[in-house]
Amino acid sequence: MTKPRVLLTRKWPESVEKAAAELFDVTYNIEDRPMGRAEMRAALEIYDAVLATVTDDVKVGTFTNLKPKARILANYGVGFSHIDIEGARAAGITVTNTPNVLNDCTADLAMTLLMMAARRAGEGEREVRAGKWAGWRPTHMIGTSITGKTLGIIGFGRIGQAMARRAHFGFGMKILAQSRSAVDPTILAETGAVQVDTVEDLLPQCDFVSLHCPGGAANRHLINADRLASMKSTGILVNTARGEVVDEAALVEALKTGLIAGAGLDVFEEEPKVHAGLVECENAVLLPHLGSATRETRVNMGIRALKNIEQFFEGAEPDDKVN
Ligand code: DGY
Numbered sequence: 001m002t003k004p005r006v007l008l009t010r011k012w013p014e015s016v017e018k019a020a021a022e023l024f025d026v027t028y029n030i031e032d033r034p035m036g037r038a039e040m041r042a043a044l045e046i047y048d049a050v051l052a053t054v055t056d057d058v059k060v061g062t063f064t065n066l067k068p069k070a071r072i073l074a075n076y077g078v079g080f081s082h083i084d085i086e087g088a089r090a091a092g093i094t095v096t097n098t099p100n101v102l103n104d105c106t107a108d109l110a111m112t113l114l115m116m117a118a119r120r121a122g123e124g125e126r127e128v129r130a131g132k133w134a135g136w137r138p139t140h141m142i143g144t145s146i147t148g149k150t151l152g153i154i155g156f157g158r159i160g161q162a163m164a165r166r167a168h169f170g171f172g173m174k175i176l177a178q179s180r181s182a183v184d185p186t187i188l189a190e191t192g193a194v195q196v197d198t199v200e201d202l203l204p205q206c207d208f209v210s211l212h213c214p215g216g217a218a219n220r221h222l223i224n225a226d227r228l229a230s231m232k233s234t235g236i237l238v239n240t241a242r243g244e245v246v247d248e249a250a251l252v253e254a255l256k257t258g259l260i261a262g263a264g265l266d267v268f269e270e271e272p273k274v275h276a277g278l279v280e281c282e283n284a285v286l287l288p289h290l291g292s293a294t295r296e297t298r299v300n301m302g303i304r305a306l307k308n309i310e311q312f313f314e315g316a317e318p319d320d321k322v323n
Pocket of ligand 1: 078080
């Protein structure tokens with residue numbers, strides 16, 4: 001039996017590339033560069049399956065007048081706001097993602113950003129590397145304490161809950177959770193969280209706010225100028241969700257004028273471009289989309305994506321179908 005022809009749009013960890021080769025007739029992206037719209041459309045017309053990721057252009061328009069050979073687009077990653085899900089469905093293409101395997105890893109990075117922003121770790125590192133450190137003194141680079149403070153979590157799915165556990169058990173933080181649906185009371189009790197109805201209810205009460213909601217049109221600029229203004233002036237915003245959730249221009253303004261004290265960002269509106277104003281802000285910690293970047297998690301994401309296409313070619317519904 002001939003193996004399905006499968007394209008990996010980016011370089012994957014070696015062990016999962018090997019596992020893919022055992023199951024499928026695989027084409028690799030040797031140069032490991034993002035695929036543009038035209039390349040993506042061509043790939044969907046040539047291969048039986050395309051294993052794409054966040055850097056590929058699969059937005060609205062990709063599926064228009066397409067004659068796809070591919071019936072499955074398996075995303076390497078949990079977030080899929082870069083994919084025109086409705087367009088794929090209309091073109092008869094199943095889309096899958098890789099949930100669960102990156103919950104802890106992403107929550108670890110959100111906590112890293114929270115701590116770095118609170119303790120001015122980025123600034124401190126830059127000072128040391130620049131040879132500008134003048135030595136210890138009582139008033140040098142004073143940050144803010146974390147223990148016992150209030151953390152607001154917007155989007156209380158699996159990653160938001162993992163963040164709540166870290167904050168609650170590790171730092172004795174009080175947790176406020178905002179989510180579209182009612183959160184299971186046992187989960188709230190376990191994480192010591194209290195659910196609030198709206199983002200407006202949450203923001204003014206929090207010392208830290210961490211975003212864990214999906215991206216996409218529905219949440220575009222969820223954090224805008226008005227909402228930033230409703231945060232405490234000592235507040236710190238953390239975003240490991242998707243860049244479009246925060247209005248970056250408004251955030252720059254808020255950071256520069258002291259409307260909020262700091263931000264920790266792993267995702268940006270136009271990756272890999274970062275708003276020039278953010279780069280100027282000493283009170284912003286900026287990381288290059290590292291949420292899921294551990295050896296273990298990146299392997300598990302690959303295994304999960306492969307499982308989805310294996311299930312699909314066996315005639316079953318993939319576990320992680322999203323459309
Ligand atoms: C994810 O899994 O969503 C990561 O952000 C990479 O896309």
